[in-house]
Amino acid sequence: MACERLKGRxxxxxxxxxxxxxxxxxxxxxxxxxxxxxDLKGEVDHLADVAAQGASADLVARAVVAMGGLDTLVPCAGISAFTPLEGHEDAYFERVFAVNVFAVFRLVRDAVPLLKAAGNGRIVTIGSTTSSFGDEGLAAYAASKHAVLGLTKAIAAELGPFGVTATCVQPGAIDTPMTAPAFTEMPEYKTFWENKASLRRLGEPQDIADVVAFLCSDDARFVTGHGLWVDGGAMARH
Ligand SMILES: NC(=O)c1ccc[n+]([C@@H]2O[C@H](COP(=O)([O-])OP(=O)(O)OC[C@H]3O[C@@H](n4cnc5c(N)ncnc54)[C@H](O)[C@@H]3O)[C@@H](O)[C@H]2O)c1
Known part of the structure; x- marks a missing residue:
């Protein structure tokens, strides 16, 4: 029997x-x-650059037309690349922040009236284990993911009185098209993350999706305002 935990969302x-x-x-x-x-590409309902001016307001308006309301936000769009500090051009740093932080902020801000009206709104942002530590070549990315975690905590504090929860899922190393080039070019980096995880493997997108679904559900009604490592135990080990 199909699970209907999120029916009505x-x-x-x-x-x-x-x-x-x-x-x-x-x-x-x-x-x-x-x-x-x-997304910018792929099989989605709406092709758009989430960092473009007006994109989030447009998306929220489309949601109201298509679904008759809006009570749940999961902004997953993100970009990352390994670049040494001296290769971090201003434009690169700004683009990482525009997509990873600013677009998340604007989507939430533009949805606030609908989330408040819903009475049980859910926001699940996607941070990273680099919301909690730094790493070589990831200055812009780690800074942006720290910002996402801080933003999520502030949102949780401000919208909590309206029944809205906000949590930040912090994935470890997940096998996706984002990480594939780095894992191919630096196999030792892949091995490092496989071994760092207590569960001794990379994560799969499904490992994250299942946790996000829980956080969007009523089962997580008293969970808000914090980051959750979903990393196979990597952050818990030296
Ligand atoms: N893969 C990992 O190991 C990992 C770890 C921690 C956090 N994350 C985060 O998870 C999220 C998803 O990453 P993923 O690994 O699935 O990567 P992915 O590259 O497979 O997916 C990211 C998607 O975001 C889209 N996107 C990028 N910029 C966009 C824009 N301006 N407008 C609209 N869409 C845009 C891309 O087209 C792509 O489809 C990201 O926020 C990423 O930072 C990933």
């Missing part, structure tokens, strides 16, 4: 054309939610 999932976002959208739908998907 109306969700936006960005970055749904690939990897974690695609798995999240599929899982939310499998649990009964209506989902409006967005």
């Amino acid at each position: 109306k969700a936006i999932v960005t970055g749904a054309g690939s990897g974690i976002g695609a798995a999240v959208a599929a899982r939310l739908r499998a649990e009964g939610a209506q989902v409006l998907t967005c």
